[in-house]
Amino acid sequence: MTINPQGQQDKYRGKISQRVERLSPSGIRKFFDLLASMEGVISLGVGEPDFATPWHIREAAIYSLERGYTMYTSNLGMPELRELLSRYLKDTYNLEYEPGGELLITVGVSEALDLAMRAIIDPGDEVIMPDPCYVAYSSCVILAGGIPVMVPTSEENSFEVSAADIEAQITSKTRAILLGYPSNPTGAVMPKDKLKQVAEVARRHNLAVVSDEIYAKLVYGVPHTCLAALPGMKGQTILLGGFSKAYAMTGWRIGYAAASSEIISAMTKVHQYTIMSAPTMGQVAAIEALRAGKDSVAEMVEDYNRRRLVIVEGLNDIGLSCFEPKGAFYAFPSIKATGMTSEEFAEKLLIEEKVAVVPGNAFGKCGEGYVRCCYATSLADIEEALSRIKRFVDRHC
Amino acid sequence: MLKEILKILEGDARITAEKLATMTGTQVAEVKKLIKKAESDRTILKYKTMINWDKVGDEQVWALIEVKITPQRDVGFDAIAERIYRFPQARSAYLVSGTYDLAVLVMGKSMHEISDFVAQKLAPIEGVQGTVTHFLLKRFKEDGEILAGREETKRQPVIL
Numbered sequence: 068m069t070i071n072p073q074g075q076q077d078k079y080r081g082k083i084s085q086r087v088e089r090l091s092p093s094g095i096r097k098f099f100d101l102l103a104s105m106e107g108v109i110s111l112g113v114g115e116p117d118f119a120t121p122w123h124i125r126e127a128a129i130y131s132l133e134r135g136y137t138m139y140t141s142n143l144g145m146p147e148l149r150e151l152l153s154r155y156l157k158d159t160y161n162l163e164y165e166p167g168g169e170l171l172i173t174v175g176v177s178e179a180l181d182l183a184m185r186a187i188i189d190p191g192d193e194v195i196m197p198d199p200c201y202v203a204y205s206s207c208v209i210l211a212g213g214i215p216v217m218v219p220t221s222e223e224n225s226f227e228v229s230a231a232d233i234e235a236q237i238t239s240k241t242r243a244i245l246l247g248y249p250s251n252p253t254g255a256v257m258p259k260d261k262l263k264q265v266a267e268v269a270r271r272h273n274l275a276v277v278s279d280e281i282y283a284k285l286v287y288g289v290p291h292t293c294l295a296a297l298p299g300m301k302g303q304t305i306l307l308g309g310f311s312k313a314y315a316m317t318g319w320r321i322g323y324a325a326a327s328s329e330i331i332s333a334m335t336k337v338h339q340y341t342i343m344s345a346p347t348m349g350q351v352a353a354i355e356a357l358r359a360g361k362d363s364v365a366e367m368v369e370d371y372n373r374r375r376l377v378i379v380e381g382l383n384d385i386g387l388s389c390f391e392p393k394g395a396f397y398a399f400p401s402i403k404a405t406g407m408t409s410e411e412f413a414e415k416l417l418i419e420e421k422v423a424v425v426p427g428n429a430f431g432k433c434g435e436g437y438v439r440c441c442y443a444t445s446l447a448d449i450e451e452a453l454s455r456i457k458r459f460v461d462r463h464c
Numbered sequence: 465m466l467k468e469i470l471k472i473l474e475g476d477a478r479i480t481a482e483k484l485a486t487m488t489g490t491q492v493a494e495v496k497k498l499i500k501k502a503e504s505d506r507t508i509l510k511y512k513t514m515i516n517w518d519k520v521g522d523e524q525v526w527a528l529i530e531v532k533i534t535p536q537r538d539v540g541f542d543a544i545a546e547r548i549y550r551f552p553q554a555r556s557a558y559l560v561s562g563t564y565d566l567a568v569l570v571m572g573k574s575m576h577e578i579s580d581f582v583a584q585k586l587a588p589i590e591g592v593q594g595t596v597t598h599f600l601l602k603r604f605k606e607d608g609e610i611l612a613g614r615e616e617t618k619r620q621p622v623i624l
Contacts, residue, residue, distance in 0.1 A: 098622075099622055102621050102622055103621065108621060110619075110621040110622065112621060112622035112623070113619050113620070113621070113622065113623050114623040114624055115619060115623060117617045117619070119615050119617075119618075201624075202624045373472065373487040373488075376486050376487050376488075376489065377483065377486050377487060380486050423621055423622060425622065425624065429624060430624075
């Protein structure tokens with residue numbers, strides 16, 4: 068029982084919903100707090116680009132403020148943005164989405180994911196997802212009243228989820244498959260043939276597939292396959308994407324969902340009661356990104372690729388075996404050789420060498436034994452971090 | 465491959481051949497060979513350091529000089545351009561379109577030194593019709609670098 072400032076015992080307790088109470092508080096809160104109190108830390112723990120948003124995009128947003136674009140937009144998002152997005156999906160994947168009813172602009176993919184889950188899940192429905200995966204997936208399912216069902220993936224299979232493993236988890240309660248490739252935290256990219264097999268399973272069992280493709284543009288030497296573009300998959304796919312990672316626009320909070328009009332109108336219902344419309348300034352910036360952002364993205368991807376090669380080789384040289392991530396901006400080295408758990412490793416590394424990485428178990432059971440290192444950091448910092456990690460591993464192995 | 469190596473070196477000339485090999489997925493020996501060849505055929509002209517001399521209080525005076533010239537038979541602008549750019553004071557020289565012909569960047573220790581150079585060396589050259597001298601007052605950005613400083617990364621230390 069807590070004592071309030073008036074010196075009375077505070078009796079207002081136990082009012083948190085079970086649903087929220089049950090959500091695992093991010094297990095590494097303690098670690099974050101420790102990190103926040105330290106100075107001189109090189110952080111490979113981030114999940115966003117180190118580039119600021121390209122200037123032409125920022126400048127377009129500034130101009131929009133000067134012109135007074137400060138009001139709500141339509142619930143679905145600005146018509147011009149949806150038009151451009153529709154054209155972009157057509158040009159990139161040959162997918163046709165009707166801007167007037169099959170596209171919804173959201174507050175980042177985070178909101179789109181939440182909406183998708185709330186729109187399709189009834190209490191007790193199961194959603195299958197790969198383990199490890201992005202931290203919000205299982206929580207979004209639980210918040211929507213569903214049950215996350217994890218399908219293990221492993222380094223031996225390049226963290227690609229197998230169709231057979233998914234099929235083995237399907238029950239009468241299964242409602243959807245939730246995929247996030249290119250993957251945060253592993254950097255894995257699903258090859259087309261393997262994705263096709265997953266699509267077949269989804270079709271056979273009539274399951275929706277929610278595909279979070281926020282890292283679609285960040286692939287290195289391999290193509291990204293859009294799930295919705297596979298034959299016969301557009302109808303049952305909820306495609307999620309956004310501007311945060313590719314255009315270095317994380318703080319603008321603009322994402323989108325593309326799906327059948329039935330699903331989009333269901334998602335829009337929730338969206339209009341909870342969000343109204345995505346930030347107007349961000350939408351204007353997204354318009355500029357789609358119109359003229361191609362070159363900036365290509366430049367950033369080239370840059371990430373060089374850092375990727377440096378960090379992967381560096382980690383392997385240190386003795387932390389690291390499979391080659393083909394997408395996103397994360398390396399996911401194994402720390403099993405040190406005999407530590409991923410949390411121990413991350414905490415000790417932070418205290419002893421002031422390098423922050425994210426323990427793999429934050430992303431699911433199968434992430435244990437690994438740490439996530441983000442290489443969207445300057446080359447100089449990556450090299451310094453590598454030399455500190457080497458010192459650390461040499462000392463403990 | 466060479467293009468990729470050159471692009472990286474253009475951003476940072478100190479990157480080692482070993483690191484270049486990693487970044488481009490090439491053998492170290494191959495990288496060294498390509499660089500050597502690029503140096504010898506003057507694809508790589510030189511390695512230099514960009515310095516903000518204001519920081520060390522070393523005053524340099526720069527001027528952009530517009531030069532209008534009469535082209536000559538057979539050689540066009542080239543012969544006069546060469547007479548100009550061979551002066552060490554001329555740090556860069558370009559043939560440009562528009563109302564004048566040559567744009568010459570000149571560096572000196574004082575305005576006086578530059579005006580002497582223009583008046584005594586450049587303007588009297590045969591074929592030079594006239595010059596307009598613009599002294600540089602403030603440098604904001606040079607070769608892609610903003611002199612006031614780079615934008616700091618304003619990130620939270622950990623984001624999942």
